[in-house]
Amino acid sequence: MSHSVSYKDAWLALSSLKTPSISVASLALLEISAALRVSTAIAQVFPKDFQRRIRPLKLAFEEMRFPKKDGDASQASAIVSQLIDRHLCPLDDVWLNEEVMNFAEDFTLHVAVQGFKMSMEDFGDWISGDPPDVPDHLGLHTMIGLIWGWYGDECELQKLWRIYNHRFNWGVPNYPEFPEDQYVDVKLLRKKLKKAGAHSLCTLLLAIDGSTDNVFFDFDYEYWQPIDLTVSTLLALHKDWEKALPLVEECNQGFDLLATNPEFYKIFLDAYRSSLRPRTKN
Numbered sequence: 001m002s003h004s005v006s007y008k009d010a011w012l013a014l015s016s017l018k019t020p021s022i023s024v025a026s027l028a029l030l031e032i033s034a035a036l037r038v039s040t041a042i043a044q045v046f047p048k049d050f051q052r053r054i055r056p057l058k059l060a061f062e063e064m065r066f067p068k069k070d071g072d073a074s075q076a077s078a079i080v081s082q083l084i085d086r087h088l089c090p091l092d093d094v095w096l097n098e099e100v101m102n103f104a105e106d107f108t109l110h111v112a113v114q115g116f117k118m119s120m121e122d123f124g125d126w127i128s129g130d131p132p133d134v135p136d137h138l139g140l141h142t143m144i145g146l147i148w149g150w151y152g153d154e155c156e157l158q159k160l161w162r163i164y165n166h167r168f169n170w171g172v173p174n175y176p177e178f179p180e181d182q183y184v185d186v187k188l189l190r191k192k193l194k195k196a197g198a199h200s201l202c203t204l205l206l207a208i209d210g211s212t213d214n215v216f217f218d219f220d221y222e223y224w225q226p227i228d229l230t231v232s233t234l235l236a237l238h239k240d241w242e243k244a245l246p247l248v249e250e251c252n253q254g255f256d257l258l259a260t261n262p263e264f265y266k267i268f269l270d271a272y273r274s275s276l277r278p279r280t281k282n
Contacts, residue, residue, distance in 0.1 A: 027104040034103035034229055035060055035080050041234035042087050053087050074102040084109070088234050089241035090216075108226040111237065113219050114244065116207035116251055120150050127151050127160060131167040137255050139168035140201070143265065144208055147178065147272075169262040172269055182276040189275035193268065201268045203247055204254035216244040 035057050043050040060076040078098035085091045090112035095101055123145040126134045134142065142164050146157060161175035190202040203212075210218040215227075215237065227233060257264055 030104040030107065031074065031076050031080070031102075032061070034077065034107065037229060037231050038080050038083055038088075038234065040231050041238070042083065044231075044235060045088065045238055054083065056083060074098060074104065077101040077103040084234065085112075089237040103229065107229050109229055109233065109237070110221075111216060111219060111227065113221075114207075114216050114248060114251075116204070116217060117210040117220075118145065118208045120145075123150050127164075131163055134164075134167065136168075136259065139164075139170070139258055139262075139265065140204060140254070140268070141208055142168065143170060143269070144205065146175070168265065170265040170269075171263055172266055176269060176273065178273065178276065179278075181279050183279055184272065185275045185277045188277075189271055192271040192275060196264075196267050196271065198254075198257060198264050198267055198271075200250045200254035200257060201264065203250040205268075205272075207247065207251050212247060214244050214247060215240050217247065 039050070039054045039057060042053050046053055056079050060079040075098045078096065078101040080103065081091055081101050082096050085096055092110040092112050095110040118141050123141070126138065127142065127145065128151075145151065146161055146164070149157065151157070152160065158175045162173060164170070165173055186202065186206070189205075190199055193199050193202045206212045207217050210220065212218055219227075227237075
């Protein structure tokens with residue numbers, strides 16, 4: 001039942017192609033397949049009103065009838081991706097634009113990664129610039145990057161720490177020393193921060209590290225495999241996005257906490273240090 005409207009439109013789109021050729025039909029089939037997978041996922045998530053939600057697919061199927069050349073923009077694919085973004089999970093803004101969207105050429109999904117994760121490259125770019133130019137919300141990012149030794153030797157770290165301690169009011173004038181070959185016990189850290197009224201800083205740390213176990217925080221386009229467009233993938237992404245929303249809220253709470261009460265930088269650092277545990281050697 002949930003497929004009837006979409007399959008009918010798909011058949012009409014395919015059977016009324018303006019230029020009936022194998023290549024044109026092949027491209028149209030890929031776009032039709034993408035549309036049907038998206039409509040199936042939406043129908044499973046919203047069984048009561050899915051038909052209203054997938055109504056824009058009628059226009060998409062109309063667009064599929066017309067032949068395209070390699071590299072041509074596809075309004076139909078843009079409509080399909082916009083349905084994903086509106087009803088299932090957010091996609092990267094670029095991939096909602098018909099100038100770049102074409103499921104006939106790229107049958108993968110480009111999710112909207114939330115932007116909390118920090119890479120060594122990004123850290124190196126801002127730490128080597130002028131401190132006043134570093135955005136205010138990157139105080140914890142900067143502290144973590146220096147703790148992890150992502151930039152310079154020990155002497156340079158000491159200097160940078162003093163500069164950014166002043167910039168962000170960390171309240172820790174000297175670079176802290178940490179024992180080698182230790183890891184952070186996240187459960188213990190969260191417990192300590194929760195006791196201090198700052199549990200959101202633990203979530204923010206995991207987001208910075210890209211270790212939340214949520215694709216909208218952790219995904220890395222450079223190192224991860226592309227996300228294929230399938231019904232099961234769409235359903236999994238929808239569930240992950242529902243889980244991501246409270247994490248986004250917690251991270252924003254962490255930013256607000258540090259902005260209004262910079263003394264929590266030191267509270268975080270003390271909890272971090274006391275949550276370190278030696279790695280087990282085999």
